[in-house]
Amino acid sequence: MSLDSPHYRLWRNARLATLAPESPGLGVVEQGAVACEGERIVFAGAEADVPAEVSAAADIVDCGGRWITPGLVDCHTHLVYAGDRATEFEQRLAGASYEEIARTGGGIAATVRAVRAADDDTLYAESLPRLHAMMAEGVTTVEIKSGYGLDLDNERKQLRVARRLGVENPVNVVTTFLGAHAWPPEVAPAARGQHLLHIREDMLPAIAREGLADAFDAFCETIAFSDESVAQLFVAAKRLGLPVKLHADQLSNQRGAALAARFDALSADHLEFAEAEGVIAMARAGTVAVLLPGAFYFLRELKVPPVLMLRQAGVKLAVATDCNPGTSPMTSLLLAMNMAATFFRLTVPECIAGVTREAARALGKQDEVGTLEAGKRCDLAIWDIEQPADLVYRIGGNPLYRRVWNGQ
């Protein structure tokens, strides 16, 4: 082959779930093939329609009739942290509540201490196995939040480590500055106004300037930040060109869904306590609902997100692990899908779209990843399954056969 002729890779003899938005359901192609040139998909569809110049000049992989989906997208994680909270888990089993543990210096504050004490290399080394576990199940894009540093240097450190995970591993990392996750332990209640100002005037501009974050996020909750405080921070973030996301209505109704929609948030996440008004506002704004059944399960919550209402309003649904040491110590996006189906009654196509196309949308990356379509990055998950439902139905085990990232 001459140097100037394009070089293709072709995965043939496959069944595709393309998730292409114009096809119904999963966009299934029974006798399918995917081809890439470099890192981009140039063809995804029926094998009979593969252009002759592609099949003639391609490295060919026979998939043996296996299923190909887009590489999975975990669109809400806190995977960069140090230490764990297994002892708190035991305290909770002995009867302590999440709030009681938080009041005695545990909870988020315990992880903040561990993250502040860790240097970059330690934080990287502790986070890497979690990233590997996700990748082993077909994840090719992962969002990683800060929020356990809570001061400028330590938030920077978390985001730096998140970026480094993306540079040194075959995976796309999208970072989010969760500057308003919790009040820092050193900030007295009377000094909270000042700290808010500090996030707005110092931390946000520095992190935006340094290019460390792709979005801004906050935790709007009675035990965290009020809707007025979050609104102030959202104004500042958007002025700096950062899109926003929100931990909304997880433990109580804080009008978080409506707040997120008011700022055209990419996503509002959790939403157990969201109400009709917020849901309708989200639909209008195109804000994605990110459902996090791992936290729901681990906290033994009773109130499920208003899925029927979200669905009827036409809000797009995504599913993520919320991987974090306190409320969702989970790295399995496959398990998150099973939980979303079992607890929240999402359908199989909703679950699979929720970890591909809609998860990409929740990150603003819908033009780059999340479907098998020409022009997108060639991120594929090839599965040893009989039908797509197997990805949602099974608990445990890992049917991933091969993972392709950027055409490799």
Ligand code: DI6
């Ligand atoms: N919601 C949660 O469930 C986690 N953060 C958040 O905003 C809790 C994080 C933790 O307990 O460490």
Ligand code: FE
């Ligand atoms: Fe979270």
